[in-house]
Amino acid sequence: MQDHLKDFMHYLVVEKGLADNTIVSYERDLKAYILYISKVEEVATLDHVTRATIVQFLKFLHEKGKSSKTISRHIASIRSFHQFLLREKVTTQDPTVHIDRPKTEQKLPQVLSVDEVQALLDSPDSSKEIGIRDKAMLELLYATGMRVSELISLNLSDVHLTMGFVRCIGKGNKERIIPLGKLAQQAVHTYIEESRSRLxxxxxxxxxxxxxxxxxxxxxxxxxxxxKLSKEAGIEKDLTPHTLRHSFATHLLENGADLRAVQEMLGHADISTTQIYTHVTKTRMKDVYSMYHPRA
Structure with a gap:
């Protein structure tokens, strides 16, 4: 079973070109799954795995206190694995066919207000090399909505300041071109000219x-x-590495941007993923109404 798992992981890396974090998640989920089914007496080979076997594993995860989101992710990993085994003729059937993923509660992403974003962007100490770098990173993230993994993967040649765009390689090794605003261009230019060579x-x-x-x-x-910077900026919200990405998308939609254009800039394969931000803007509108309308 471990050999087949290695073949599958190789397939995900070489043929699918998935991001490192996604690869790690698949491997972690499937190692737990294989460890479980290897102890099931009826499962001598992967072709002996049945729907009942997988249901028992999911029940095991539930009893361990795993969330619906985590269990749903496990199902996705297991399904991809068994589909791979079937295509490679390792097995003769796919036991995941009639297994449905549990409904998960869709949490709205944490978003900063425009004032909070400004406070965060102003927090780096621009008199220091590190501060100039931090300012450039924050400006670039908020200007483009890139994932943090995409930001740290950027090379010098990916940024085209005179033409005002950045070339980004996202999930599935897909390339996209994202426009850059003047403030982000200026911050990145200052970093390259004054700080990067010293670092x-x-x-x-x-x-x-x-x-x-x-x-x-x-x-x-x-x-x-x-x-560190969010603390210095006095932001009390529980930030994540994606906070500026979420704020980028929400602020664009609040100001009338086209949903398809935002989808393209974020690199979402499915527009339904981008639509979460329309729910955020509606929620924020309700909050503003409740706060300021005299008869709310």
């Missing part, structure tokens, strides 16, 4: 955003920076 030291690297060792900044490094 780079004598190292040879194409990475756009560097840490103080001269290496490519990591997702964890960005997350620490965001938490």
């Amino acid at each position: 780079k030291k004598k190292k040879s690297t194409e990475a756009l955003f560097l840490n103080h060792h001269g290496n490519r900044l990591t997702r964890q490094g960005y997350w620490k920076i965001l938490k």
